[in-house]
Amino acid sequence: MTEPYPREGLPLDQARALVLEALQPLGLSESLPLADCLGRTLAETLHAAEAVPGFRASIMDGYAIAGSEPPEPGDSWQLMGRSAAGAPFRESLRPGQAVRVLTGAVVPEGSGWVLPQELVEACDGQLRLLKACGVNPWIRAMDEEAAAGGVLAQAGDRLGVAELARLASCGVQQCRVWSRPRVGLLISGDELLPPGEPRQLGEIWESNSTLLCALLQRLGYGVAVQRVVGDQPEPLRQALLELAANADVVVSTGGVSAGDTDWIRPLVAELGEVRFWKLFLKPGRPLAWGTVAGRPFFGLPGNPVAAAVTALQLLWPALQRLEGAEVALLPRLRVQLEQPLRRGSGRPELARASLVVADDGRLLARVAGSQASSRIGSLAQADLLLEIPAELGSLEAGAELWAQLLRLPIF
Known part of the structure; x- marks a missing residue:
């Protein structure tokens, strides 16, 4: 176990560097x-x-003419046939000859120029150029x-x-x-119920498994095995060992703080090693990283927003490293606050916001509603994670910040 832990927790960049430095690609392929x-x-x-494509192809509907020099208006050619996609004209063109050619079709040998059809006149087997054709030959190279x-x-x-x-x-x-790393997911808590079950006072419907499974799926990964276990040390110990035996990475939510029923961290220390505990970050302070039975272990916070945010910041890069991919973080851009944001200084924060384009083209961040780490609604429609430095307190409209872009590329 690494000692001592920084009292306020590790800065995010330092924590990420420690995680990635400790991991090597699995090296399995399919x-x-x-x-x-x-x-x-x-x-x-x-x-x-x-x-x-393996042949010279016409970029547009038109006429392939013999020769490679730009023709002049008034020049004419004898039409010899037609070249269409999948039905090429197979002979070579000689001086003074041309063929009708369609988009994507083979340009015959002997031709270095395609005339757009709107610039020519075809009549009685003859082709005549009516207007200057410009400098583009409109031929796609064979490679x-x-x-x-x-x-x-x-x-x-x-x-x-x-x-x-x-x-x-x-x-x-x-x-x-x-091969993608297999994730084993452990959700802990005595208060958790499956969605749809009737609740008693103090109970909540369990959502972290749905949240993290969907998030990992969106990122291109999946959960191989998952368990929901109450806050009892022996069942949690058995669940951790089972996940370590059937997955490449063990991920838990909840139970890593310092409460009376927070068993995960001491169990991980017993079954492996806790390399660091606590992040200097909001949301996401109660986070543990280490190993369980030889497998990398991430103890994510129990609050759903904190679990999702720390999964993006630490678990996702780790999965990329284990897969053998170049680690790619969320792209960053500069934005301005659309409205004032009230907060207390002390910890750096990743605030959820939507991206708005102002009439003058400025990129604005709109922060709506509570930023509580228990409020899943703050993730809905979030385009950005605003990076607010620890030393900044309340911010006025127009304040400029870095933000991580949450919307993934299409292509």
Whole structure:
């Protein structure tokens, strides 16, 4: 156990660095069909087997003319046929000849120019240029997308929509990707009930499993096994050991503070090691990191917002490292507060906010409602996590802050 802990907790950047430094990629891979590779990380570098598209293609509907020099208005050619997508004109053009060519179709040998159809007149087998055609030949190179042997994607790349589409366009059918780490999730608390069950005074419906499973799924990961256990040391000990035996990472929520029934932290110290405890952060102070039975362990706070925020800041980067991906954090941008924000100084805060574009183009952060770490509603419609430094108290409208962007890219 690392001693002593900073009384106020570790700064977030320092905690993240300690976590990532302690982890190594799992090194397990699998070969999957391309359709199953969205969001996965490549375990191999992929090269193009041949040039793509593999032929010179017309960029628009028009006429391929013989020669490679820009023609002049009044020039004319004899029409020899037609080249369409999937039905190419297979002969070479000689001087004074042209063919009708459609978008995406093969441009015949002997032609270095496609004339847009709106610039020409075709009549009685003859083609005549009516207007100046400009300097663009409107031909797609045979290796525009990829040259034979060229790198399509590097090992370690995360495969998004665009990457998958490009691989498919280059004839790739399957990929070898790094296996995702298996997460074991433990939710603890005597007060927890399954949603739908009738409540007694003091009981709450358990939501952290739904929140964290959905969050991890959105980030491209999943929960392999989960347990909901009351605040009793022996059942919690057995649950921790079971999760460690069936997952690559053990994650818990609740039970890591210093209350009479907070058993998780002492159990982790017994079964492994607590490397640090407490973050200098709001929300998310009661957080533990270490190992359980040789597996990385994250003891997230019990309050749902704090659990979600710390999962984004620490658990998500750790899962990327274990998977073998380059660790990517949430992108950051500068924003201004739309309205005053009342707070006390003392701890850095990640406040939930929505992103608003003002009429003058400024990016504004709108903070609505309570920022309590128990209020899941503060996550709803949140586009941003505002980074508020510890030394700042209440802020006026127009104050400029860094913010982490929560909306993930589409492509």
